[in-house]
Amino acid sequence: MKDSKFRKGDAQTAVYSSDEMLRPSPVDRIPDGPTTPQIAYQMVKDETYAQTEPRLNLATFVTTYMDEYATKLMNEAININYIDETEYPRIAVMNAKCINIIANLWNTPEQAKYKCGALAIGSSEACMLGGVAAWLRWKKRRQEQNKPTDKPNFVISAGFQVVWEKFAQLWQIEMRQVPLTIDKTTLDPEEALKMCDENTICIVPIQGVTWTGLNDDVQELDKALDDFNKHSGLEIPIHVDAASGGFILPFIQPDLKWDFRLKWVLSISTSGHKFGLVYPGLGWIVWKDAKYLPKEMNFSVNYLGADITQVGLNFSRPAAQILGQYYQFIRLGFEGYREIQKNSMQITQYLHDQIAKMKPFINYSEDVVNPLFIWYMKPAYNKTAKWTLYDLQDKLKQNGWMVPAYTLPENIESYVVMRIVVRQGFSRDMADMLLNDMKSAIADLEKLTYPTPTRVAMEKKTPVDSHVFDHTGSRKKKK
Ligand SMILES: *Cc1c(COP(=O)(O)O)cnc(C)c1O
DSSP states (O other): OOOOGGGGOGGGSOGGGSGGGGSOOOSSSOOSSOOOHHHHHHHHHHHTOOSSOGGGBOSOOSOOOOOHHHHHHHHHTTTOBTTOTTTOHHHHHHHHHHHHHHHHHTTOOOOSSSOSEEEESSHHHHHHHHHHHHHHHHHHHHHHTTOOOSOOEEEEETTOOHHHHHHHHHHTOEEEEEOOOSSOOSOOHHHHHHTOOTTEEEEEOBBSOTTTSOBOOHHHHHHHHHHHHHHHOOOOOEEEEOTTGGGTHHHHOTTSOOSTTSTTEEEEEEETTTTTOOOSSOEEEEESSGGGSOGGGOEEEOTTSSOEEEOOSOSSOBOHHHHHHHHHHHHHHHHHHHHHHHHHHHHHHHHHHHHHHSTTEEESBSOOOSSEEEEEEOHHHHHHOSOOHHHHHHHHHHTTOBOOEEEOSTTSTTOEEEEEEOOTTOOHHHHHHHHHHHHHHHHHHHTOSSOOHHHHHHHHHSOSTTOSOOOOSOBOOOO
8 A cells, every 4th residue: 555654644645635636636536545534524624615605595495504503513412313213202393393383384284293284305305205295195096996007297386396207207297287388487277177087196296396387376376176086976175295395384474375275285295404594404294184104115113212204215214404493483482484485585575675776687577475586688689689598697707706697497498587595694785796796797798799608608698679579567566
């Protein structure tokens, strides 16, 4: 072994005087020998040196700020494996308490001491569990009726998050997409029902559509579905993907019915690591009642003094997030959550108002129902602009901001929009800094005499005159 000098005590070596700092980092082979922890630490740290400060990243929904005690608590639990329930029975109980609290936030009618739900690594796993449960329930019913079970499908708007595409692919369940239009960017209940048949395992409305920040109208869907089920004799249920909305609606719009108060909503999933205010990865799913969780998915253990339901795709996983979630519930209480979400909503509304005042822009919707929104270029401005929102994204990146520009989903993909997600850790003062940086970036872009490469590319794709930007105002507020 060449690299065995470590035995001679080169821990004394200053990190940046070491040979390692002159060598490329390992790419495909494990190094021959060890190095000091200081050097290894620095190499890894330097390689992950943040391009963007996490809190200047307005693209992500995921928590980038927790207070000191939460951070301490989670760090202290970093070596705890959730699945070792015999070793850490209190964590399984704490997990069950979190599920109870969330189930009650969503108005569960379930009377059992421990509500039926499960921990997940994020909404993705939680959505999968919700989808699989709906599929297995459907399959069982079909088998009882001696009907074929080989062609299941589910219905969702084309504004779905990528997890649903994964669910469809991995379980080979057909995904039927209700198209979106520029005026109707949420799931249209009537259109959704037209796609339903005896093979539909569930309909999936979204609370906090990733692309737009808007909410599908679950109440209207539930009503229309109730009628549909009555007439067809089917029992198509609803799974609500409330990745963002699950921790916004109970605090901001407690009277809005989107949850277990509705008849056909049998399961709801959310991301604890989004507006649940916990570092990643944490997701939750709750069923309306234990009878909606198929037995095949339910692994019960009874040796902990309580019946603890274990459901999940993972086995081993970190437990620190459960401590983080339970801490937040205790630390903040209902009112604390409400005030944090209200601040985020107010700052979002402020940004929304200010961006509406900027000459080039128009907000997609007048509604701000979650702490995120999108906007695009005014059609008239777009006609003569030498730049695109992708150029603005690049400019803002130079100031450390991550504000993503992207195209809307299928059918409305010719719209380039920009999105901001406001999370705990983003203040009004930071919003002003962002707005100032936006204004000076736009002033620079307006000085251009030649179109930018992204503008040239865009015009090749959609010539300005025959343009789809025929939408003249932002979507009107809902009555
Ligand atoms: C973020 C998101 C997901 C995926 O959630 P993760 O927690 O990142 O796994 C699913 N659905 C919607 C609507 C989302 O916004």
